[in-house]
Amino acid sequence: MGRYKLKKQRRSRFQADGRPVDEACLASHVAAVADTVDDHGRVTFWDDPALQLGQVASGIDPESGAVTVDPGESGQLPAALFEPARALMIKAPGEPPREQQAEAAIQLGMERFGLGFAVLRPADGWALHRLADERLELRSPDGGVFSRIAVPFNPAWISSALSTGFVLCLYGIQLGVRTPPGMPAGQYTDGARLEEFRRGRGLGFTAAGLVSFVNNRG
Known part of the structure; x- marks a missing residue:
């Protein structure tokens, strides 16, 4: 079962892999992409210099709006x-471009992870499974494999995921995982990855949620 099905659109301008296409071409593109769940990825911690997620807020002053944090408490939480x-972009009249795979994740209960102060909630029904072969499988509330x-293998990350019981899962086309085409791997620095990650957040292309961790290894 794929993670996305094309919905009927009216007077929309479609793009596939960054190129304008008609609806028939988009349908063909969706068919080629929707059932592909093996994606690029990596595991890390919240204090990764290519993410710079900051600190978890411990409280908000209702009068001043000031946010208080517990420094160092969230740095080693797993992500x-x-x-x-591949991207599935749709631009409807009067609306910003949207990446439909991330939109599907949001419709299924994840949050849109924009720039600035963000509210991260448990993604009800979602689960992150550690498989017997050490792959990680993100499953949506219907039990299907989303990614x-x-x-x-990262023992420190596994230990953190087991102790907290959850992982911050980020899904999107601009997370700073893949080295851009034509760029030598050595030039894709933490700073360049951070720039791409923030660009994707700013464009609304990133979905996020705190997902229960399920260990399928003995």
Whole structure:
């Protein structure tokens, strides 16, 4: 079961892989992409210099609006990044462009992860499964596989995920995971990854949620 099905659009301008296409071409593109759940990804922590997620707020002053944090409390919380290889962009009249795979995740209960202060809530029904072969499988509330990534074994990350019981899962086409075409891998620095990550957040292309971690290894 794929993660996205094309809905009927009226007077929309479609794009596939950054190129304008008609509705028939888009339908063909969707068919080729929707059932592909093996994506690019990596695991890391909230204090990763390529993410710079900041601190978890511990309170808000109702009069001044000042936010208080517990420094250092959230730095080593686990995060998993899921970046699809291809985009499904739709631009409807009078609306900003949207990436439909991220939109599907949001419709299923994740949050749109924009810039600035963000509210991160548990993504009800979602689960992140550690498989027997060490791959990570992000499953949506209907039990279907939404995305799957193969990442190097990271004992510290596994320990953190097991102890907290949840992982911040980020899904989007601009997370700073893949090296851009034509760029030497050595030039894709943490700063360049952070710039792309923030660009995707600013454009509304990133979905996020606190997802329950399920360990399928003995």
